[in-house]
Amino acid sequence: MNRPVTVLVVDDEPQIRRVLRTTLTGQGYEVHDAKTGEDALEAVRLQRFDLVLLDMNMPGMGGTETCREIRESSEVAIIMLTVRNTEQDKVAALDAGADDYVTKPFSMRELIARVRALLRRQAMLAQTSARLVFSDDHLALDLDRPCVEVEGKSVTLSARELALLRALVVHRGRVRTRRQLLEEAWGGDEYIDPRTVDVHIRWLRKKLEPDSERPRYIETIRGLGYRFRA
Numbered sequence: 001m002n003r004p005v006t007v008l009v010v011d012d013e014p015q016i017r018r019v020l021r022t023t024l025t026g027q028g029y030e031v032h033d034a035k036t037g038e039d040a041l042e043a044v045r046l047q048r049f050d051l052v053l054l055d056m057n058m059p060g061m062g063g064t065e066t067c068r069e070i071r072e073s074s075e076v077a078i079i080m081l082t083v084r085n086t087e088q089d090k091v092a093a094l095d096a097g098a099d100d101y102v103t104k105p106f107s108m109r110e111l112i113a114r115v116r117a118l119l120r121r122q123a124m125l126a127q128t129s130a131r132l133v134f135s136d137d138h139l140a141l142d143l144d145r146p147c148v149e150v151e152g153k154s155v156t157l158s159a160r161e162l163a164l165l166r167a168l169v170v171h172r173g174r175v176r177t178r179r180q181l182l183e184e185a186w187g188g189d190e191y192i193d194p195r196t197v198d199v200h201i202r203w204l205r206k207k208l209e210p211d212s213e214r215p216r217y218i219e220t221i222r223g224l225g226y227r228f229r230a
Helices: 014-026 037-046 063-071 087-095 108-131 159-169 178-185 196-208
Strands: 006-010 030-034 051-055 077-082 100-103 133-135 139-142 147-150 218-221 225-228
Touching: 006 014, 006 037, 014 030, 014 108, 030 037, 037 051, 037 063, 051 063, 051 108, 063 077, 063 087, 077 087, 077 108, 087 100, 100 108, 147 196, 159 178, 159 196, 159 225, 178 196, 178 225, 196 218, 196 225
Parallel strands: 006 030, 006 051, 051 077, 077 100
Antiparallel strands: 133 139, 139 147, 218 225
16 A cells, blocks of 8 residues: 655644635545744754755745755655746755745645656656666666676776666666667767667666676567667
8 A cells, every 4th residue: 555645734823724724535545744944944854855845035044955954864855935027036946955946925726736646757767766776686776876796896987878778767667769779879860870879778788687698688579679678
């Protein structure tokens, strides 16, 4: 059973906290609230949240400072709520680590749409990040860092080799055509010969495979392309 999405509402105005709690609870979210930046930092320290709705203009520790403090220890999604709509305020919110911002007064339909969109993006990023990690008794990959090890020893790959390996690993278990790999690792340059992929695959196999002539990881699918075995 999946746990409910948890949201922390941070605003010094009780009425706004109450309205947001009622609306978000009605959407199936588990909602907690805090009235100061200090309370928000303590809540994030004690509990895992999926999303923080953070008022930018609170007295005391303002929303920008609170956001920056949260970002030092958490990757939680943050939407800043602000009564000001200037470019300077938007830049300040994003520079502090906010993922999005909504200007007050806002419609609840707009806010819920922003919340859903941000949570979808976060979920997709988490899935992609998880698929960029691979490890067995011979090969260890963490392509977010990036880190590549063979038999416990670090292996250096070129930027193009890393991009190609990433394109294979993120779609592990699925066949990728040469054209798809060109688009993902070379940016779809139409002047590059698709057979360039074959050359880089050979280089990757020599660096990563126990036996490059009998590849364990990067499999050739005749007439189609390549597949990183799951």
